[in-house]
Amino acid sequence: MVKSGNYDVVVVGGGFLGLNCAFFCAEAGLKTLVLDQAEPGSGASGGLVGALSPHLPRNWSEKKQFQLDALISAARHWKKIEAISGLPTGYGRVGRWMPLDSERALENARGQEPAALEAWSGEYEWMVGPAPSWMSPEVATHGAIHETLSARIDPRKALASMVEAVRRKGAEIRSGARVLRVEDGIVAMDTETFGAAHIVLAAGMGAGPLHAQVVSGGMGRGVKGQAALLTDPGGLPGQMVFATGLYIVPHGTDLIAVGSTSEQDWVDGLTTDEQLDDLTARAVEVCPSLGRSSVVERWAGVRPRAPKPDALLGPVPGRENIWFANGGYKIGIGISHRVGEMTAAMIQGRKVELPERFKAASHGLTAL
Ligand SMILES: Cc1cc2nc3c(=O)[nH]c(=O)nc-3n(C[C@H](O)[C@H](O)[C@H](O)COP(=O)(O)OP(=O)(O)OC[C@H]3O[C@@H](n4cnc5c(N)ncnc54)[C@H](O)[C@@H]3O)c2cc1C
Numbered sequence: 335m336v337k338s339g340n341y342d343v344v345v346v347g348g349g350f351l352g353l354n355c356a357f358f359c360a361e362a363g364l365k366t367l368v369l370d371q372a373e374p375g376s377g378a379s380g381g382l383v384g385a386l387s388p389h390l391p392r393n394w395s396e397k398k399q400f401q402l403d404a405l406i407s408a409a410r411h412w413k414k415i416e417a418i419s420g421l422p423t424g425y426g427r428v429g430r431w432m433p434l435d436s437e438r439a440l441e442n443a444r445g446q447e448p449a450a451l452e453a454w455s456g457e458y459e460w461m462v463g464p465a466p467s468w469m470s471p472e473v474a475t476h477g478a479i480h481e482t483l484s485a486r487i488d489p490r491k492a493l494a495s496m497v498e499a500v501r502r503k504g505a506e507i508r509s510g511a512r513v514l515r516v517e518d519g520i521v522a523m524d525t526e527t528f529g530a531a532h533i534v535l536a537a538g539m540g541a542g543p544l545h546a547q548v549v550s551g552g553m554g555r556g557v558k559g560q561a562a563l564l565t566d567p568g569g570l571p572g573q574m575v576f577a578t579g580l581y582i583v584p585h586g587t588d589l590i591a592v593g594s595t596s597e598q599d600w601v602d603g604l605t606t607d608e609q610l611d612d613l614t615a616r617a618v619e620v621c622p623s624l625g626r627s628s629v630v631e632r633w634a635g636v637r638p639r640a641p642k643p644d645a646l647l648g649p650v651p652g653r654e655n656i657w658f659a660n661g662g663y664k665i666g667i668g669i670s671h672r673v674g675e676m677t678a679a680m681i682q683g684r685k686v687e688l689p690e691r692f693k694a695a696s697h698g699l700t701a702l
Contacts, residue, residue, distance in 0.1 A: 340529035348374030352536030354674025360503035371512035375493035383593035391449035419498035424488025433474035458483035556636035561593030567626035603636040652701025
């Protein structure tokens with residue numbers, strides 16, 4: 335076994351969460367290494383959709399506030415990443431339309447208005463009104479919501495930009511580096527080990543075996559999602575559309591992403607099937623002009639879900655210097671820079687306000 339150097343921080347996993355943790359650690363001057371068993375972005379992060387949308391404004395909670403803070407600060411963060419890397423991320427606060435197809439949906443949408451005003455501090459709008467002409471009247475029988483907080487990012491461009499920014503901040507990234515063992519102060523692959531003053535566990539759905547070495551209970555069962563990339567048929571505005579589980583995300587190029595299925599029971603997390611055809615057909619029902627699009631790519635991945643459907647962050651129980659950065663589930667891209675910022679702050683011994691439900695204990699995880 336070769337010992338390949340000592341680091342202040344070794345991050346296991348190079349998805350959006352791990353790369354953001356590495357970025358903020360490196361920016362703070364910590365000697366940082368990212369290890370990914372394949373390539374950065376080869377897990378859930380390497381998908382197509384990139385919708386950065388808020389939770390519903392009613393029944394506000396600290397979890398919703400955490401995400402809102404992330405959505406608001408995202409513009410600044412991704413601009414900064416672009417400036418450091420010199421590469422685009424595809425970020426844009428384009429807003430979102432949601433068709434209303436019943437009296438009940440309309441009533442609910444109107445009921446959210448005052449909550450949005452309060453929770454979003456009047457900075458972003460939630461408006462209920464007539465549906466736009468490009469949306470099928472059949473799915474928007476009762477009008478539509480238009481909100482101006484949502485943004486989109488191009489996941490693959492953003493990852494490439496992030497990788498470059500992390501390197502320019504001085505961190506190392508190693509691909510093909512599968513971590514098999516973690517213990518206090520040591521991260522081990524099959525033939526190499528690294529000394530690590532701090533270890534960040536950000537291995538997405540690959541984290542189960544590593545979590546099992548440091549804590550009782552592991553990861554939850556991931557939820558599979560399928561998405562497609564279509565050519566832009568023209569005639570659609572640059573805003574996103576959300577219609578019960580379906581996202582239509584124009585990427586400001588000539589491509590539009592459609593996602594995502596939500597599958598609890600799956601065998602192969604990486605294959606696509608007729609469920610994606612159904613989803614694409616629904617997208618055409620909502621925006622008929624998509625009927626002229628061609629499918630450029632089909633993609634599937636598994637959303638990292640911790641034991642509960644909340645992020646899993648903060649210290650590993652019973653360990654001084656091992657940290658969770660996982661459980662991004664359906665909103666992992668959107669919250670990833672806040673996860674990185676907070677994890678780096680905790681590593682530097684600073685106090686952060688981490689929502690209780692994101693902590694290991696809330697996920698039922700206890701020290702070994
Ligand atoms: C279809 C679909 C659509 C989605 N849409 C959105 C969306 O619109 N907006 C949004 O915010 N989120 C979305 N998500 C969720 C989001 O993609 C994830 O929450 C996020 O990417 C998780 O990032 P991560 O870094 O935690 O994990 P991952 O991206 O899975 O990264 C984990 C990394 O760890 C590496 N790894 C695993 N095990 C090891 C090991 N033992 N040693 C070394 N490396 C290891 C893997 O190779 C991988 O690169 C979507 C997910 C899916 C599947």
